[in-house]
Amino acid sequence: MNKLKDKFSIEGKVCIITGGAGLLGKKHCEAVLEGGGIPVLLGRNIDTLMKVKNYYESEYKMTVECAKTDITIREEIVKVRDYLMEKYGHIDILINNAANNPKMEGKQEKMSIGKFETFPIEEWNKDIEVGLTGTLLCCQIFGTIMKEQKRGNILNISSDYGIIAPDQRIYQSANEKKEFKIKPVSYSVIKHGIIGLSKYLATYWGKDGIRTNTLCPSGIYNGQDSEFVKKFINNVPMGRMSEPQEYVGTILYLISEASSFVNGATIVVDGGKTIWIKETSYEKSTIN
Numbered sequence: 233m234n235k236l237k238d239k240f241s242i243e244g245k246v247c248i249i250t251g252g253a254g255l256l257g258k259k260h261c262e263a264v265l266e267g268g269g270i271p272v273l274l275g276r277n278i279d280t281l282m283k284v285k286n287y288y289e290s291e292y293k294m295t296v297e298c299a300k301t302d303i304t305i306r307e308e309i310v311k312v313r314d315y316l317m318e319k320y321g322h323i324d325i326l327i328n329n330a331a332n333n334p335k336m337e338g339k340q341e342k343m344s345i346g347k348f349e350t351f352p353i354e355e356w357n358k359d360i361e362v363g364l365t366g367t368l369l370c371c372q373i374f375g376t377i378m379k380e381q382k383r384g385n386i387l388n389i390s391s392d393y394g395i396i397a398p399d400q401r402i403y404q405s406a407n408e409k410k411e412f413k414i415k416p417v418s419y420s421v422i423k424h425g426i427i428g429l430s431k432y433l434a435t436y437w438g439k440d441g442i443r444t445n446t447l448c449p450s451g452i453y454n455g456q457d458s459e460f461v462k463k464f465i466n467n468v469p470m471g472r473m474s475e476p477q478e479y480v481g482t483i484l485y486l487i488s489e490a491s492s493f494v495n496g497a498t499i500v501v502d503g504g505k506t507i508w509i510k511e512t513s514y515e516k517s518t519i520n
Contacts, residue, residue, distance in 0.1 A: 239490040243268035246320050247487065248312070248374060250303050250366065251330030253280040255454055256389065258288075259476045260327050263483035265292045269325065272316065273298040303330055303366035309373045323377045325487045328370055329389045331363040331422065348417050356418050363422035364429070371433060375442065384442040387486050388430045392450035392502045394423030402463040423448075427498055434496030443495045445486050450502030452476055469504035 247264045251257045252273025264271040265288060273296065275281050281298040288296050299315070301308045316323055371386060378384025398415040426446060433444040451464055453473040465471055482501055485491050500506055 240484055240488045241268055242488050245269045245324035246272060246316055246322060247325035248272045248274060249327045249329055250274045250370060253284045255452060255476055257329050258284055259480050260329055260483055261288055263480045265294055267484050267488055271296050274301040274303065276302055303370055304361045306369055309369055313373050313377065322381060323374050325385045326370060326374045327387045328367040330366055332359045347414055351417055359418035359422060364425050367426065378442045379437060379440045382441040385487050386433060386444040388426045388446045390426040390446050390448045391423040392448050392500060392506050393420050394427045394448055395500060395506045399467060402460060431496050438495050445494055446498045447482060447486060448498060448500040449479055450505050467505055469508050474503060
């Protein structure tokens with residue numbers, strides 16, 4: 233009889249991670265290495281990818297692959313597929329993590345300010361292209377290999393905003409008088425769409441030995457200012473934001489045989505936020 237810990241092993245399995253140099257992308261990499269797998273980090277900035285690769289290879293003394301890849305361009309994904317198939321002969325796991333995420337909280341440099349009524353169609357198209365079209369292309373190209381192998385695992389990363397609508401009040405500062413920071417409509421639409429894609433693929437490819445699931449993280453602390461944190465945690469039963477490290481175990485569970493009969497599931501890791509309806513009064517309670 234196999235020991236339970238063996239169910240979490242992904243030893244020797246090739247795992248592609250899009251958005252591999254991002255905050256969560258690095259934790260996906262860590263989860264793969266903890267399970268004994270071979271992470272393949274994809275992203276647009278090769279210098280950033282190499283830093284992540286070098287760090288984790290030094291820490292784990294294991295192989296980390298990386299490739300500069302624009303996932304909105306089919307030919308670039310195909311190039312990665314061909315390289316991996318030539319070198320390893322198999323592709324086992326795909327974690328679709330890449331997305332444009334406008335930073336709305338605190339004093340980050342990139343602020344997207346604008347209401348739904350004036351949200352630029354150019355921004356909409358760019359966000360959809362990465363978050364949905366790129367995810368679709370990766371599923372098509374890498375998933376086809378999995379179908380031929382009669383085995384594979386796809387994990388799509390959504391958000392609590394794929395379950396609920398954003399509370400726009402937490403992104404607004406008491407010092408703002410004329411303009412409001414708004415979590416863009418594209419972000420919510422994409423995160424809802426990711427869940428729909430996962431459910432579609434779970435039924436479409438389930439009989440072919442491919443499992444597809446969704447992970448919905450929430451409220452990852454990354455140096456946001458105290459005003460934002462205070463507002464955010466007021467909506468979380470556990471009374472705090474999450475730490476990136478807290479997702480590693482869930483990721484490894486979902487990409488390993490420990491979850492062998494989990495397919496089409498949406499796993500929410502949010503400290504209870506999405507199940508708690510709480511009336512909250514903020515100094516500014518309208519966005520109109």
